[in-house]
Amino acid sequence: MPDLTALQGTEASLASHDVDAVFIFILVIAAFFFVLTQGLLIYFAVRYRRKKGEPPAKTPYITGKQWLEVVWIVLPSLLLVGIFAYGVIIFVKMRTPIPGATDVQVTASQFQWSFKYPDGRTYSNELHLAVGKPVKLIMTSRDVIHGLFIPDYRQKQDVLPGRYTYLWLLPKRIGTFDIYCSQYCGTGHSLMRATLTVMGQNDYLAWEQSEKQKQQSAGASPKAKGKALFDSSGCGGCHSIDGSAKVGPTLKGVFGSTVTLADGKQVKADEEYLRESITEPNEQVVKGFQPIMPTFKSTLKDDDIAAIIAYIKTLK
Numbered sequence: 001m002p003d004l005t006a007l008q009g010t011e012a013s014l015a016s017h018d019v020d021a022v023f024i025f026i027l028v029i030a031a032f033f034f035v036l037t038q039g040l041l042i043y044f045a046v047r048y049r050r051k052k053g054e055p056p057a058k059t060p061y062i063t064g065k066q067w068l069e070v071v072w073i074v075l076p077s078l079l080l081v082g083i084f085a086y087g088v089i090i091f092v093k094m095r096t097p098i099p100g101a102t103d104v105q106v107t108a109s110q111f112q113w114s115f116k117y118p119d120g121r122t123y124s125n126e127l128h129l130a131v132g133k134p135v136k137l138i139m140t141s142r143d144v145i146h147g148l149f150i151p152d153y154r155q156k157q158d159v160l161p162g163r164y165t166y167l168w169l170l171p172k173r174i175g176t177f178d179i180y181c182s183q184y185c186g187t188g189h190s191l192m193r194a195t196l197t198v199m200g201q202n203d204y205l206a207w208e209q210s211e212k213q214k215q216q217s218a219g220a221s222p223k224a225k226g227k228a229l230f231d232s233s234g235c236g237g238c239h240s241i242d243g244s245a246k247v248g249p250t251l252k253g254v255f256g257s258t259v260t261l262a263d264g265k266q267v268k269a270d271e272e273y274l275r276e277s278i279t280e281p282n283e284q285v286v287k288g289f290q291p292i293m294p295t296f297k298s299t300l301k302d303d304d305i306a307a308i309i310a311y312i313k314t315l316k
């Protein structure tokens with residue numbers, strides 16, 4: 001049972017201190033034996049070298065010494081068992097469910113993370129948590145194998161299509177932390193990054209309130225619905241909205257522009273062009289890009305597509 005009261009440590013999360021301790025334990029043992037064996041190697045090489053003019057000496061024939069053999073078999077064996085046991089204890093601790101954890105659904109897809117809270121709010125590449133509040137990530141993938149990795153938390157878990165995997169987090173320090181994908185999942189793998197923002201408990205409640213209000217007031221307009229769908233469908237994983245380079249073409253200013261396709265043809269980006277790019281993305285591929293976008297024909301309804309187009313129109 002983790003101690004939820006002692007939260008003023010410097011470590012980022014419940015697991016980070018423990019994992020570092022195992023690492024340093026192994027490092028110290030390895031360093032000791034490295035210095036011992038290399039030191040003896042150098043010492044013997046100098047001490048027993050053949051001096052100038054000396055005839056080659058006959059190497060002495062040494063027979064067994066039982067107690068010495070027992071020592072160098074038993075001692076390293078005990079050390080290895082110790083390393084194993086220490087590792088297992090920490091591993092089990094990291095895998096033990098933290099009571100009272102809030103569920104957050106995580107969906108990985110090429111190439112973005114989507115985080116869904118119990119009230120339905122969904123964020124693309126952004127995870128907000130309150131310090132000291134345990135969270136259970138329930139993770140799955142829409143396509144290939146990904147891996148959720150938070151280096152500061154020393155926690156990592158593969159995310160697989162067709163099954164759930166879990167990760168229990170207990171943030172201990174306020175701040176922003178990187179989330180990476182740890183499995184090579186395609187062209188945009190290195191761009192598959194998200195931000196973990198850990199806030200004080202009051203700040204978190206205030207943030208949650210304002211987000212809920214935003215969601216309620218935005219409900220009606222197609223633009224807002226389009227923006228929400230854009231985020232939850234993961235469009236932003238491959239398409240920037242600020243003109244910057246990603247795996248797919250930027251959507252800034254795309255509406256009304258003239259697009260050059262891979263076969264050299266030029267087309268005007270109107271509503272129909274955008275609709276076809278969402279439902280049959282590999283029919284008209286933009287010059288300089290790969291035909292790798294999945295279709296959203298079955299996941300987005302006509303209404304949804306219209307809303308996303310309404311949103312794309314606003315990206316000037």
Ligand SMILES: [Cu+2]
Pocket residue numbers: 108109111145146147181182183184185189192
């Ligand atoms: Cu990935």
